[in-house]
Amino acid sequence: QKEVEQNSGPLSVPEGAIASLNCTYSDRGSQSFFWYRQYSGKSPELIMFIYSNGDKEDGRFTAQLNKASQYVSLLIRDSQPSDSATYLCAVNGVGSSNTGKLIFGQGTTLQVKP
């Protein structure tokens, strides 16, 4: 079992729709959860981070964390073609040593069609 799992996609949604991206992680000791966006050939760009159970909203983005289910998600409302990218879920604090290193999922490719 991978430490952080994401559906690779592609996830295709029409412009204006809600895109829902999901991520599961294996280590219950994980403490911090991050969503990065990566355009092709570019570096990861931080979108959101979440530490506590529940929802966290920032503009069109909402991160949701459920530690009991070891599940974190990202919702993108009013999706735009410019949101088309790969979304990386990252988890901090995996394993016995919490040195801050991030464990990344494989990423989900999102395609927003005009």
Added chain:
Amino acid sequence: NAGVMQNPRHLVRRRGQEARLRCSPMKGHSHVYWYRQLPEEGLKFMVYLQKENIIDESGMPKERFSAEFPKEGPSILRIQQVVRGDSAAYFCASSPALGGTDTQYFGPGTRLTVL
């Protein structure tokens, strides 16, 4: 406020040569992380450094790879005797303080091509 800086952005080496990748963290950040992204693969942690200290190198290959973050100057990831399998994008990230929960900000990356 300059972000994380990496250079060179593109590096071409022949098999057996050495590659040196440099990373300057964001101003005020004292923690540096290196990650590697192989073609069609996810980001993999390599090493975490603070000034003059390697904190976690659990992701570094045992041979040919080394990293440092001297008291003065950028962090350097060094790959000796490169092989074609080292071709990848190498990203540096920095965080401001204790690395436990602080967010990491990524540099533009160095794309290494080994011929």
